[in-house]
Amino acid sequence: MKNFQVNKYGYFTEDGKEFVITTPKTPAPWMNYIWNGRWAGLVSHTGGGYSFYLTPRDNRLTRYRYNCLPWDQPGRYIYVRDKKIANYFSLSWAPTIELKYDYYECRHGLGYTKIITENLGIRGEVTYFVPRDYDIEIWLVKLKNLTNERRDLDIFAYIELIMGNALNDLINQPNDKHFPDVYFDGDLKSIVATRRYWVTNRGVSVAQPNHAWPYYLIFSTSLEIKGFDGDKEKFIGRWRSNANPEAVELGSCFNTEITAGDPCAVIQSELELEEGEEKEFVFFMFLVDKPSLHTNERLKRNSKAYNKASEILNKFKNLGFVHQKFDELKKYWDDYLKTLQVKTPDEKLNLFVNVWNRYQIAVTFDMSRNAGYYHGGLLFGTGIRDQMQDIFGELIANPKRVRDRILEVCSYQFKDGSMLHNFFRISRTGEKTGHCDTPLWLPFGIITYLKETADFNLLYEKVEYYDGGSGTVLQHLIKAIEYSLNNLGKHGLLKFGRGDWNDTLDYVGVKGKGETVWGSEFLAYILREVIELFNYLGLKQFLKKYSEEYLKIANNINRFCWDGKWYIRGFKDDGKPFGSSKNREGKIFANPQAWAVISGIADEERTKMCLKSVEKYLDTPKGPKILHPPFTKVDPSIGLATRCVPGKKENGAIFNHVASWVFLAELIAGNAERAYQIYHATLPLNNAIDADLYKMEPYVYSEYVTSPDHPSFGEASHSWLTGSSDWFFKSVVEYMLGVRPTYAGLLIDPCIPSSWKSFSVNRLFRGVEYRIEVLNPDGVNKGVKEIWVDGKKYGDRILPVFKKGSICEVKVIMGKI
Structure with a gap:
């Protein structure tokens, strides 16, 4: 596929693995995730976003300001200042957005984001990523002198810190600011930051466990450090903002350390660039464990935590090692995607199913509906319902992770079969809301996993109930059903x-x-x-x-x-x-x-x-609505749906999760042409052509698109963390292309547009690589006449399961039966 231009703001690269944004002034922040399942960060196309470890509420590392415009502030900012002329700019465009830049480009890739800018005769490139095997966030930077004279530069790397409970930071910040501790460790040549008090039960109660945040955060660089700041107010200055920090303007940090106040971490370094010269360096932050939850001590030399920090610093100051980790990250995603690849006459479908739909599912598997710009990561935690739907793509590549997730979800079930509706991993607290569907998503996830893996041993593993005692996974499954049948x-x-x-x-x-x-x-x-x-x-x-x-x-x-x-x-x-x-x-x-x-x-x-x-009644040019006609009057006997404005959210929007179910139902009913029309009507690539109306990222599904019942028909909202990505993927692969896992093997049952003369699916299933070619010479929607397996005619539509590591060549001929 050639570079695919979606709209005036950007395009997909030829291999489909990057979306390139060519102007910073998109209709909204277009973002990406950098994460490894433990450390995670949201990164917008201008460097905005926040980071957290394990959970976005209880272990927020960097600050995110809710209700900002744009809503991705603050972020991971690197300021470059020319010593001679005393002018500066940010490598990510934001927050110095009033400056005129000579060039801008952002490349959102799989697990990384790269931003390239040119200003003041300097070309800057920063790549943000998190390695798969280290809980560390890396900013890999290149600077090139585009002029014909030597340049003397100051470099300032800036993050704003929370280090703990993000909800407490939001609603109780004047008191919470008494507990941060940020200082420069001259031996480690790094900023060290921690918090003396950690809130983990932030509700209406003031009662809290009496312990410290259990980590030291280390922020460092491969460059020699000239200055630092831990006090945000001092670094920014009075009546200023991130766009014009006083320290950057003056060309010198104030070397502030704090034991109370608004914490930040700023590192200042110097760089000399000869004419045409390019240099590369790195900033990074990571955590090391404190020896105890009850200590307020600073990091001690030769302690276990100190030695661990020193070891990590030595590794990641080595640019060769950093590049190795980046290469490994890219290989991880290549291998992940290789577990399922499709080739159809529809290039947009190929792009989404092979890359971005799959990638979005991987994000939702770890982020649930928790950590995003539209899901603030503060109140609802991780949902049981979401966890058990967000497994389809992950299951093909990483079944072990799905298995572990099922066992975890079992642990939030009560002995009577009811469940917490949502939970927080660190505190293991949650809310039992009384939603009737919640218990049933556990058997849904178990069954989905078993059809993919045939790992029936799972059913006999014991897991504790949330209120004490234990039972096998099979017993957990039965209890969920019995609870529902008694309701x-x-x-x-x-x-x-x-x-x-x-x-x-x-x-x-x-x-x-x-x-x-x-x-x-x-x-x-x-x-x-x-x-x-x-x-x-x-x-x-x-x-x-x-x-x-x-x-x-x-x-x-x-x-x-x-x-x-x-x-x-x-x-x-x-x-x-x-x-x-x-x-x-x-x-x-x-x-x-x-x-x-x-x-x-x-x-x-x-x-x-x-x-x-x-x-x-429900069809629109952008997919089926959730209901019709929308409610215009509040109905207290129904609830919140009737308070939503008509055409948005659950009151008549084109809710993509629901649309994916309609799509699936049409496929099950054999209505291939109608299903295909729904698929393209809801595909973000198509809706984002008018990007100024659609607003959201064109490379991922959004929760909903506003319907014709509202004046902003076509505007999307709540991108990334939506079950629609999972269900569209599952429905395309298993019911449209018709390669569906069963306990006995892969079932072949396509339901495709009659115009398709052929397509192929390469899929890993129980350790076997199936290379499936489907021919449709008669132009039918449905019907399998013949199946050939490894050159021999096969008399069943369920393919046999071969020895792990083997390759199975399959030819399917469709036609009227």
């Missing part, structure tokens, strides 16, 4: 509680009587999947019961919830239906139509009718 209402449907997948339907069941159709379809889906699993394993104890329960729920939905042309959304506490043709607003919701098909509870006739209703 049915008047119509034999799952009770709503404080919400289902749609959190904003939070008052439908607040009195304990409301029932959810989508949640009941999801329960039916889980029952059907568990029946298949137990059949495969010969676990007969629950088979009869769950088969009967599935039929009961399916019958109840079809008996009580069919509205004539679609399924209603549910029953409120007063027993009245909503999402019905009888309602004036919110007549039809997409969720119950899609999941009626996905769960298998709708027969062929009702499948056609409910999907046609979605197309008729």
